[in-house]
Amino acid sequence: MLQVHNVSKYIEYGLVRKRKKAIVNNTSFSIQAGETFGLIGESGSGKTTLSRMAIGLLRPDEGAVEFAGYDLYSASRGDSKLLRQKMQMIFQHPDTACNPRKTLLQSIMEPFVLHPTLRKGDDHEQIEEVMNMVGLQPELLRRYPYQVSGGQIQRIVLARALLMNPEFIVLDEPTSMLDVSVQAQILRLLKHIQKQRKMTYLFISHDLDVVNWMSDRVAVMKDGEIVETGTSNKIMKHPTHPYTQKLVQAFLYTDR
Numbered sequence: 001m002l003q004v005h006n007v008s009k010y011i012e013y014g015l016v017r018k019r020k021k022a023i024v025n026n027t028s029f030s031i032q033a034g035e036t037f038g039l040i041g042e043s044g045s046g047k048t049t050l051s052r053m054a055i056g057l058l059r060p061d062e063g064a065v066e067f068a069g070y071d072l073y074s075a076s077r078g079d080s081k082l083l084r085q086k087m088q089m090i091f092q093h094p095d096t097a098c099n100p101r102k103t104l105l106q107s108i109m110e111p112f113v114l115h116p117t118l119r120k121g122d123d124h125e126q127i128e129e130v131m132n133m134v135g136l137q138p139e140l141l142r143r144y145p146y147q148v149s150g151g152q153i154q155r156i157v158l159a160r161a162l163l164m165n166p167e168f169i170v171l172d173e174p175t176s177m178l179d180v181s182v183q184a185q186i187l188r189l190l191k192h193i194q195k196q197r198k199m200t201y202l203f204i205s206h207d208l209d210v211v212n213w214m215s216d217r218v219a220v221m222k223d224g225e226i227v228e229t230g231t232s233n234k235i236m237k238h239p240t241h242p243y244t245q246k247l248v249q250a251f252l253y254t255d256r
Contacts, residue, residue, distance in 0.1 A: 007050070027050060033200055039219050042222075047204050090161060097153060109123065169200070169201055211232075228243075
C-alpha cells in the first residue's frame with residue numbers, strides 16, 4: 001500500500017557558513033494493506049518528520065513516496081486530493097486538535113466542508129455512525145473542547161478522521177498525553193476499528209510496550225535512520241542492532 005523510497009529531509013544551520021544536517025537520512029520502508037507498522041525511537045530521532053513525509057504533509061528533499069501505486073508528490077492535482085482523502089493523521093496533542101471557539105459538532109463537520117463529495121445523504125446520520133463507532137454519544141458534540149476530557153477529544157478526532165473513509169491512518173503518539181487507563185481504552189478502540197474497517201496504520205511511539213502490542217511489524221529509528229525492522233516478536237525477543245538491544249533491555253528492566 002505505502003512505499004517510502006530513500007527519503008531524506010535536511011535543515012540548514014549556521015549564520016555565516018551554511019551547513020546541512022539530515023533530520024531523516026536516506027530512509028526506506030513499506031507498509032502492507034491491513035497491517036499496523038510500528039515506528040519507535042527516542043524524541044528527536046526523526047519519527048514525526050518521516051511520518052509527515054509518508055502522508056504527504058512534508059515534501060522530502062530527496063527520495064519518493066508511493067501510495068496505492070501513485071507517486072504522492074508528483075500526482076496530478078485531482079489524484080493528489082483523492083489520495084490525501086484516503087490518508088489521515090492523528091496527532092499527539094488532542095487538546096490542540098479542535099478549534100476552542102467552535103463546538104465539537106462544527107469541528108467534526110470540517111471534512112464535509114473540505115470534501116463535499118463525502119456527503120452520502122444525511123450528514124447527521126454519518127456523524128452518528130462514527131460517534132457510535134468510537135463509543136461516544138452524539139449529544140456530546142454540542143459542547144466545546146474545554147468541556148470534555150482529553151480521551152473524549154481523541155475519540156472525536158478519530159471519528160472526524162473516519163468520516164473521510166480513509167484506508168491509511170498515521171497515529172503519532174496518539175495516547176501519550178492521556179491517562180494510563182484511557183490509553184488502554186483508545187488502543188483497544190483503534191484495534192477494533194482497524195478490524196472493522198480493514199484499515200492500515202502507521203503507529204508511532206517512544207513506548208516499546210505499546211508499539212509491540214499494537215504492531216505487526218516494527219521499525220526502530222535512531223538519528224534519522226531506520227536501524228532495524230522486523231516482526232514485533234523478533235524485535236522483542238531477538239533484537240540484532242545494539243540500539244534496539246538497548247531499548248529492549250531498558251524496557252525489560254523497567255517492566256520488572
